[in-house]
Amino acid sequence: MKILYKTSATATGGRSGVSKLDDGSFQVNTVPPGSKTEGVNPEQLFALGYSACFDNALLRVAQRMKLAPTACSTTIEVGLAQLESGGFGLDVDLYANIVGLSEPEAQSLLTAAHKVCPYSNALHGNADVRLHLNHSS
Structure with a gap:
């Protein structure tokens, strides 16, 4: 790396x-x-960082995919969860607001950005991250 x-x-x-x-x-x-x-609290700080990072991933990936959304924003909800093992973990809902693309384009962009974002990659296999798409064409 x-x-x-x-x-x-x-x-x-x-x-x-x-x-x-x-x-x-x-x-x-x-x-x-x-x-x-x-x-x-730390979960709030994590949500701030993750939302900024993911929103940037949306913009960068859109350029690579030659897509031109008219607006994007990302909202992250972070929960502190009790693990079955007795430890603690994070539970995440990611809301991508994408305007100006068809639903299939917006979904493709969301999925691709989730593969690029460093926060998403760090959480992969370590936390539940649910992706939600809010879009309007």
């Missing part, structure tokens, strides 16, 4: 602490899910 980009972050205090990018560009207070304390 050829590394194209690498970054690092440091967390202290776990879900009740602080997480920051090591280059100093971003810092956030972390809180447990459902907490009334100001901050975000």
